[in-house]
Amino acid sequence: MLTILFDGIAYGMLLFVLACGLSVTLGLMNFVNLAHGAFAMAGGYITLILVNRAGVPFFAGLVIAFAVTAVLGALFERTLYVHLYSKTHLDQVLFTIGLVFMSVAAVDYVMGSQQVFIQIPSVLQGRFELFGIGIGRYRLLIIIVCGILTIGLQLILSGTRFGSRLRASVDDARVARGLGINVNRVFTLTFAFGSGLAGLGGALGAEILGLDPTFPLKYMVYFLIVVTVGGTSSITGPFVASLLIGIADVTGKYYVPKFGAFVIYTIMIVLLLVRPQGLFARAAGK
Amino acid sequence: MNAGIIKQVTQHLVNRARWSAMEYAFWLAALASIFLLPSRHLILTEVAWLGLFALSLDLILGYAGIISLGHAAFFGVGSYVAALLAKHAIIAEPVLALVVSGIAAAFLGFATSFLVLRGSDLTRLMVTLGVALIMREIANQIPEITGGADGLQGVVIAPILGTFQLDIFGHVAYVYCLLVLFVLFLLARRIIYSPFGLSLRAVKGNPLRSALIGISVNGRLVAVYTLAAFYAGVAGALLAQTTAFASLDVFSFERSADLLLVLIIGGTGYLYGGLIGAVIFKLMQDWIANLTPQYWQFWIGLVLVLIVLVGRDRIGLGTGMVRALGQRAVRRLPIPAFRIAAPPAEGR
Numbered sequence: 001m002l003t004i005l006f007d008g009i010a011y012g013m014l015l016f017v018l019a020c021g022l023s024v025t026l027g028l029m030n031f032v033n034l035a036h037g038a039f040a041m042a043g044g045y046i047t048l049i050l051v052n053r054a055g056v057p058f059f060a061g062l063v064i065a066f067a068v069t070a071v072l073g074a075l076f077e078r079t080l081y082v083h084l085y086s087k088t089h090l091d092q093v094l095f096t097i098g099l100v101f102m103s104v105a106a107v108d109y110v111m112g113s114q115q116v117f118i119q120i121p122s123v124l125q126g127r128f129e130l131f132g133i134g135i136g137r138y139r140l141l142i143i144i145v146c147g148i149l150t151i152g153l154q155l156i157l158s159g160t161r162f163g164s165r166l167r168a169s170v171d172d173a174r175v176a177r178g179l180g181i182n183v184n185r186v187f188t189l190t191f192a193f194g195s196g197l198a199g200l201g202g203a204l205g206a207e208i209l210g211l212d213p214t215f216p217l218k219y220m221v222y223f224l225i226v227v228t229v230g231g232t233s234s235i236t237g238p239f240v241a242s243l244l245i246g247i248a249d250v251t252g253k254y255y256v257p258k259f260g261a262f263v264i265y266t267i268m269i270v271l272l273l274v275r276p277q278g279l280f281a282r283a284a285g286k
Numbered sequence: 287m288n289a290g291i292i293k294q295v296t297q298h299l300v301n302r303a304r305w306s307a308m309e310y311a312f313w314l315a316a317l318a319s320i321f322l323l324p325s326r327h328l329i330l331t332e333v334a335w336l337g338l339f340a341l342s343l344d345l346i347l348g349y350a351g352i353i354s355l356g357h358a359a360f361f362g363v364g365s366y367v368a369a370l371l372a373k374h375a376i377i378a379e380p381v382l383a384l385v386v387s388g389i390a391a392a393f394l395g396f397a398t399s400f401l402v403l404r405g406s407d408l409t410r411l412m413v414t415l416g417v418a419l420i421m422r423e424i425a426n427q428i429p430e431i432t433g434g435a436d437g438l439q440g441v442v443i444a445p446i447l448g449t450f451q452l453d454i455f456g457h458v459a460y461v462y463c464l465l466v467l468f469v470l471f472l473l474a475r476r477i478i479y480s481p482f483g484l485s486l487r488a489v490k491g492n493p494l495r496s497a498l499i500g501i502s503v504n505g506r507l508v509a510v511y512t513l514a515a516f517y518a519g520v521a522g523a524l525l526a527q528t529t530a531f532a533s534l535d536v537f538s539f540e541r542s543a544d545l546l547l548v549l550i551i552g553g554t555g556y557l558y559g560g561l562i563g564a565v566i567f568k569l570m571q572d573w574i575a576n577l578t579p580q581y582w583q584f585w586i587g588l589v590l591v592l593i594v595l596v597g598r599d600r601i602g603l604g605t606g607m608v609r610a611l612g613q614r615a616v617r618r619l620p621i622p623a624f625r626i627a628a629p630p631a632e633g634r
Contacts, residue, residue: 032408083595089407090353091594094550097543098590105584217539221415228412261423265416269401272409 003135004254005247010139012246013146014208016239018201018219019226020153021194023238026227027170028187029085034096036198036223037216038103043069043199044211045111048118058121065203066196073195077188100216108213115212118203142204149197153235166190225268303479312558313468320461327460333568334463335524340548340560341467341474342517347546348555349478350510351490352402355411355542356418357518359398360391362536364519366425367391369438369532378444380527384466387523388516394421395515399508415539422537437533441526452528459528466524467561470517475557477513486510540583547590 022036043065050056050064084092120138128135157163169176169183177183202215209219222245230241245264252263319330339361346352367387370376377383394417401413425432432438445451452458477483486506488496493503526532535541544567552563570589574582 026408032411080591080595087594089411090347093353093355093411094546094590095594097546098587098594101543101583101587101590103587105581105587109581109584221419224408224412224415228408258427262420265420265423269413269416269420272413273401273404 004251006135007139008247008250009243010136010142010246011208011250012243013143013150014201014205015222015226015246016242017146017149017197018205019198019223019242020235020238021191021197022223023227023230024166024170024235025187025191025194028166028173028183028190031081031085032089032092032096033081034093034220034224035099035103035216036195037218037220038100039069039073039195040198040202040205040219041103041107041211041213041215042072042202043196044118044202044206044215045107045116046199047203048111048116048206048211051118058118061118062200062203066200069199069202070192070196072199074188074192076195077191081191082184100220103216104213111213113213115210116206117211118206120207138207142208145204150235150239157235162186162189222264225264229268229271299479299484309558312561316464316468320464324455324457327456329568329572331456331460331463331528333564334460334467335521335528336545336548336568337561337564338463338467338470338524339518339521339545340552340564341471341557342514342521342560343545343549344554344557344560345474345510345514345517347549348559349483349486349490350507352507352511353407353411354402354414355539355546356414356416357514357545358537358539358541359414359418359421360395360515360518361522361525361541362418362421362425363394364388364391364522365526365532365536366432366438366522367519368523368526369441369530370431372443372527372530373438373441375444379448380443380446380462384520384523384527387526388520391519391522392512392516395518396508396512399511399515402511403504403507415542418537418539418542422534425534425537432532435534437531437535439531441530441532443527443530456528463524463528466520470520471557471561474517478557482506482509544586547586547593550590550593 018040019036021039022033025031025033046068047058047061047065050061051058056064080095084095126137128137157167165176165181165186168179168181169186173183202211209215225245226238226241229245230238245267248267249264253261256263319326323330339357342360343354343357346354346357364387367390368380368383371383371386372378372380377386398413398417401417402410426434429435443452446458446462450458450462452462478486485496485501488499488501489503489506497503522536525536548563548567549560550563551566552559552561571582571586574585578585
């Protein structure tokens, strides 16, 4: 029982790292980005190539995956996404679905369609018992890494100058502009950072979520659920939503495997019905 | 004065709803394809049900402004219901089974329409997507009824109206699909040009104002969503009947996403948009799949990206220009019956 809870927490933490970039960019620019999973997949495959083929140590691979996807994210944001902020949601949806399709087919072409695994160091394999709870080492690592990241993000958001600029821009981009904040630059940085986190999440999660070219399609729903349920006004909302979904999904799949997939969608629809603006949203001033 | 305005508006609306020459040409071309392109009937059958499916999405996207990423839910329900009705010979006659399948999908549409009334675009995307995923999961989890991941096999379709047996070249199937498409198109056209259709446009334009002038916004959205679900269900049933097969693929996300592309190519908020889009999409798919069978999704994605970057308006402008050219050409003709609906201010 507690082992399932532990696995659920690890899964939820992973979802949070994958999705928090999406929630901030959505809140900041009101931009529906269905291609977020493509960046996660990119991170996963970059780590795969580095670790399995080039023999780079696992942790170094994670850091490089973060950096490369962040640069990639900034590049895409500056060249393509920037044209879409003023367009309708329908355009944004079409555009990002197009990107997803392209990334799926391109990765399929380059890397093949089979599921792949990143070689993780032997230290991280296996599990140990602690007070009667079976703890997977790899999952423990995920919880630690994601926990540090979450605390770090919270500190950046609440404590630094950039964080307050970001929060101001999310609250009301127009007024923030009027106060001299370069909202576009804030957004590019955030987008790059969010993409980088997604890449890191993709690399970390390859072991648990699996990695194959359909990754962006398979997990798009999960990211969107986190964002819609958690709301876009803070990172606490998506964090709680991720944990909730992670635990619910793992528990559902373990106890009622036949209905495992329903649990998550039902939770989503019920939550959206009860709280259409997300679990923790305030009335938005936009 | 007031009566004069009412008369003017009525006249304008009547003119607008009149059949234009281009429309006659379109349906004549469709009719001609039955006789002139017998070797292409298999792909034309696909064009016909895809066109109907796109028309269904246009009803909610183009006329009511609801973005849906899960329209395949209704398509799939129609598909499975039609296949099951035929397999177990509950309703063997295809036309009746078609209507029943559409009604089954409409029930689901009615039940889920209350979910899309609330929230923003993003919430709607999520809810529609979620409904389609749940339907897929249900079909996957009851293999004793639906055949699960293997699909529903052993479906035998009885002769249409008891006389016309479907042949392997798809000739009968094409005529059947085209007729169904035409009848449902007429119905949609009638609805769009009715006061109900106008009120839908008002709701799309500004829900708050339409509520203020006495339009029941939620009622209209529920009605059109249910209607669109019916159309999608019939389209799905056509697929199931013409292929004598139903599989989980009918619920897939790709199907909903491709459908958006079909409609965008043809243009939204314009009844022929879905039909023209279906023709172009199928031709494109056929062509690309011949070049790279495995990676055609890449090119579909590229088309989507390019369409958005170039701007849907400009593509819409392209078809608009073709339409205007056609109308101008026809206006020169001295036959009064071919007079085109145009507001008095235009073309002076």
